[in-house]
Amino acid sequence: MSPTATTAVLPDLARRDDAAYLDFVEGFREYILGKGADFEDRLDAQARAEAGRRGQAWTDLEELRAYLQRFPLTQMRDRLVRTQQEMKWHRLARSYSDRRKELEAELARWDNQGPGKLLLDPAFKVPDYANVEFHLQPGGYYHDALSGFLYHYGTKVFFRGGNDQDELHGALVGRAPPPADGKVRRVLDMACSVGQSSTAFKRRYPQAEVIGIDYAAPMLRVAHRRAAMAGLDVTFAQRLVEKTGFPDAHFDITFAFIVFHELPLRIIHETVREAARITRPGGRFIVFDFTESAIKSPYQLYHRWFDARHNGEPYSQDFCDCNLDAVLANNGFSADADVMAQRSGGAGYVKHWFATRV
């Protein structure tokens, strides 16, 4: 690794040691969330057995929390889950801050370079609901000029090496069905962050106009830089998902990847309404997000409870408790929804909604 490689798609960290440290966090995360420490299956079995003794499923989250937190195993799980997240951000923020000047210059160098456009709005006011350090990321999504780079590297660790070349985004976009008539002229990537889905859409539909929107300027700058470096003509614009400003029936595909659980309930409803307005009849509204509470295993319910409070996801519980299928139906969508992958102890964590604008 060159110590000065700011020009890589994902810029190198300041030191090789930082990369090795984050490599450790990646492996440690896999260990505590997977079979290594085996927290999930053991705690899920405990909770299921207790539900059996009580003769009823867990419906009261507070009761489930109180029951599971009696166990040192849960306490240690919580400690370690929080710790690995703190370690990741602490090291990452320190490392990129050590290269701040060159990284900011690198971003500035690309702002006005094509292909593609970066449309930032100097008068844009980020809504109060976004003022959250989601996933404990220092400064959240928009308070630091380097937030986009931090987010990108942070998700590299989160996906445990499985998304270094946007493999996940490419696969998800690949699964998203086009409209039945096959016409894809315009695609909107809602809350696009660093634009990994946006570029995947441009690769899948090279003739289509692809637009990614987000409230966070630092994310959009990285998104634009990534797309331009890849030679992809994508527009990234600073706009709100609940008030996009696009004309009625403008898009053939409107896309939202793990967006809704980071929006307050009020904005979830507004965003689905907005998607219904801007997606043309017969067009698709593609959503990937967390599974609803009703189908979660006891451990998954606890995990959600924990992440909402301890991993900076304050709106996620409300999202999991809301019935997105009904919200979609009430706004003129017919949705084909399914859980994406089964995990031991219950349904998977992520679900897709392939909705069609009626």
Add this chain to the structure above:
Amino acid sequence: MSEVASAPQTPEGGTPIIGPDPIYLRDPLLDATVRMVVELTAQMWVERERRMSLEARLTEAGVLPAGAADRWQPSAELAARLKQERDRLVDDVFKELRRIPATAVSQD
């Protein structure tokens, strides 16, 4: 787990977010200890990764005969740099001590 003060909330509500440095174990000292163990393991891996990489490169290049690293003595300048690095390592591992709340009491 003993709940700690919540972080500032957004006007939109949602679930209250826990503030910095929550305590998950029965005693803040235990939380600090676990954090130190994990941090130490990370630091150990960083060092091991670098040493293994360097040793492999040196062996491949035929730069040093086997065992030379054990017999080598650093210059004064490098020794001073090593001490600086050592101090940074100590703080990386033991900064957790600063996070133990002064007012916390152990639970029985």
